Amino acid sequence: MNLPGKLPRSSLGSLVLIATIMGGGAAAFAYTAGWLSPGRLTPERMIEALTPPGGPPLGYRRNHAKGICFTGTFEANGNGVELSRARVFARGQYAALGRFNLGTPNPNAVDATVRVRGLGLQITANGEVWRMAMINPPFFAVSTPQAFHDLLIASGKKDPDAMKAFIQANPEFGHFAAWAKTAPWTGSYAEEPYHGLNSFIFTDAKGGDHAVRWSLLPAARPVPISQADLEKRGPDYLEPEIAERVRTTGPLRWTMVTTVADPGDPTADPSKAWPETRRKVEVGTLIVQRIEPERDGPCRDINFDPTVLPEGIRVSDDPFPAARSSVYRKSYDLRAAEAKNYPRTGAAKP
Amino acid sequence: MTDVPHRFTLAQRLLHWLMAVCILAMLFIGAGMVSTVAPKYLPLILIHKTLGVTLLALVLIRLALRLYYGAPSLPDDLPRAMKLGARSSHLLLYGFMIIMPLLGLGMLWAASYPVVLYGGVEIPALLPQSDRGHTLLWNAHVYLGFAFFALVLLHLAAGLFHALVRRDGVFATISLVRVRDRTTAGERSLGPRRD
Numbered sequence: 113m114n115l116p117g118k119l120p121r122s123s124l125g126s127l128v129l130i131a132t133i134m135g136g137g138a139a140a141f142a143y144t145a146g147w148l149s150p151g152r153l154t155p156e157r158m159i160e161a162l163t164p165p166g167g168p169p170l171g172y173r174r175n176h177a178k179g180i181c182f183t184g185t186f187e188a189n190g191n192g193v194e195l196s197r198a199r200v201f202a203r204g205q206y207a208a209l210g211r212f213n214l215g216t217p218n219p220n221a222v223d224a225t226v227r228v229r230g231l232g233l234q235i236t237a238n239g240e241v242w243r244m245a246m247i248n249p250p251f252f253a254v255s256t257p258q259a260f261h262d263l264l265i266a267s268g269k270k271d272p273d274a275m276k277a278f279i280q281a282n283p284e285f286g287h288f289a290a291w292a293k294t295a296p297w298t299g300s301y302a303e304e305p306y307h308g309l310n311s312f313i314f315t316d317a318k319g320g321d322h323a324v325r326w327s328l329l330p331a332a333r334p335v336p337i338s339q340a341d342l343e344k345r346g347p348d349y350l351e352p353e354i355a356e357r358v359r360t361t362g363p364l365r366w367t368m369v370t371t372v373a374d375p376g377d378p379t380a381d382p383s384k385a386w387p388e389t390r391r392k393v394e395v396g397t398l399i400v401q402r403i404e405p406e407r408d409g410p411c412r413d414i415n416f417d418p419t420v421l422p423e424g425i426r427v428s429d430d431p432f433p434a435a436r437s438s439v440y441r442k443s444y445d446l447r448a449a450e451a452k453n454y455p456r457t458g459a460a461k462p
Numbered sequence: 463m464t465d466v467p468h469r470f471t472l473a474q475r476l477l478h479w480l481m482a483v484c485i486l487a488m489l490f491i492g493a494g495m496v497s498t499v500a501p502k503y504l505p506l507i508l509i510h511k512t513l514g515v516t517l518l519a520l521v522l523i524r525l526a527l528r529l530y531y532g533a534p535s536l537p538d539d540l541p542r543a544m545k546l547g548a549r550s551s552h553l554l555l556y557g558f559m560i561i562m563p564l565l566g567l568g569m570l571w572a573a574s575y576p577v578v579l580y581g582g583v584e585i586p587a588l589l590p591q592s593d594r595g596h597t598l599l600w601n602a603h604v605y606l607g608f609a610f611f612a613l614v615l616l617h618l619a620a621g622l623f624h625a626l627v628r629r630d631g632v633f634a635t636i637s638l639v640r641v642r643d644r645t646t647a648g649e650r651s652l653g654p655r656r657d
Contacts, residue, residue: 123626123627126622126623126626126627127627129622129626130619130622130623130626130627133618133619133622134615134618134619137615137618138615140490141489141490141493141611144490144493144494144497145493145494145497146494146497146498152497152498153498153499153500154497154498154499155496155497155499158499239584241576257499413573413574413591413593414574415573415574415575417575419504420575420576423582427501427504429501431500431501433504434499434500434501434502434503434504435499435500435503437503437504438495438496438498438499438503439499442496444573445596445597445600447593448573448593448596448597448600449593449597449600449601451593451594451597
C-alpha cells in the first residue's frame, strides 16, 4: 500500500534512470549527426576531397568554379508530353537560365587544362522549376559517390600507385580514362554536347513511369582542336569566345534528347551508358540568347541542384542526384557565407 | 476562466504528445540529413520540410488553446527557482517551436530554393535571394536546433523528475494515462479505502 506523501521507491534509482535517458538521448543525437562515425561519407568530407591543396577559393562554388552565365528560352516541341506530365514539356516557350563551366574547383584554371566542361541549367515553366547539371562526357567516371570521393583522394596524391590502386578497385574508371584520352577537344562551349548522365523517372499523364536520361546536343558543328592549340589561345579563352559568338552570330541552340531505358538497363550506375539503339525522343530546344557576366549575373546565386524537379520528374535508384544535392547544398552554404571574399562586381575584377 | 484546471484539456494533452514525437523526429532528421550523401537524404529533407510547416501550424493552434484554457498551476511546495525554471523553459520551448520553422523557411527562400513539400505543395517565397540573409538564417537554424534539442532533453528530465522523484502531480497534468502520485493517491484516499 502507498501512504500519501511517502515515496515508495528510492529516488536515487529514479535519478539514475533520468540521467541514463538524458545520456542516451544525447548519444543517439551525436550518432545521428555523424559525430561518432568517422567513416561516414558526409558532404563536408566530399568537399574536403574537392578542395585544392592551397585551400578553397573562398566565395566560389566548390566545384565547377570557373564559368559564365547565360539567359535564353527552352522551346518545348510537345513530344515530351508522352513521357512526362511536367509542364515544361507542353508545347511552348519557357524561361531558361544557365551557366557554362569547367569541371574544376579552381576558378582561375587555364581552360586547356580542364577536360570536363559542364552546363548548369534552370528552366521555369508556369511556376515549376527544373534544375539540372550536365557535363560533356557521355558517361560518368565512376559508379558510386563513394568511388567519386576515392577518385578525388587518389588523384590528389603524388604517389602514382594511389591511382593504380583506385583503378584496380574501380575498373569502370578505365572507360572514362579512355574517353578523356581520345575524345576531341573543341575551342568553344557552343560545340559541346552536355549529358545529364543520371537517370530519372518521368511520369506521364496516365501515371506511367519511364526511366530516362537526357542530353543537350549542339547545333554548332564541333571543330576539333588539339589541347596544345587551345592552350595557345590563352588561359581564359572560352568565356570571351562564347560571348563574342552570341554577339556576332546570334542565339545558340541545343536539341534536348531524352533516351528511354529498356527494361533491365542499368539506371543506378551513370558510368554505364545505355545502348545506342534505345528509343530517343527530341523534346525541345535550348536557345541561349544572351551571355551574362558571372559576377553579377543571374546564375551566380543559383544552386544547380539536380533534385530541384517539377512534378512529373523524380529521382531514380541512381545514388548520385541525392549525393550531388547534399554536397551542392553545403557548397552553396559555404560560398554564401564567404560572399565578402568573392569579387562580387565586374568593377571589382582585379 | 475563473477556475484553475487540474489537468490540461484532452486536446492540449494530445497536441503536446503529438508534437513531442514530431519535434524529436525533426531534430534527429535534421541532424541526420545534413551529415549524409546517401539516397535517404532526399526523403529525409522532404519529411523535414513538410513536418516543419505542419508543426508551425500546430504550434499556433496550441498557443491559441493555451491562451484560452490556461494551464494548471504549479504545486505550492515547488521551490521558487524551479517555478522560475519551469515558466522560462516553457516560454523558450514555445519560442523555439515558432521560430525554428520560420528560420528554416527563410533560409530556403534566401537561397532561391523552391520550397516544395510532400504532395507537391509549394510555399511561395517571401524573401529575395540574399547571401547575408541566408547565412544568418542558416546559422540560426542550425545552432538554435542544437539549443532546442538541449532544452527538449531538459524538459524531458524535468518531466521525469516530477513523475518519478517529486510525484507532485505536475506530470499528471499533461499525461495521457492516469499516473499514480502523491496528489492522485491523496485524492483517491478520499474515496473508499481498499486496504
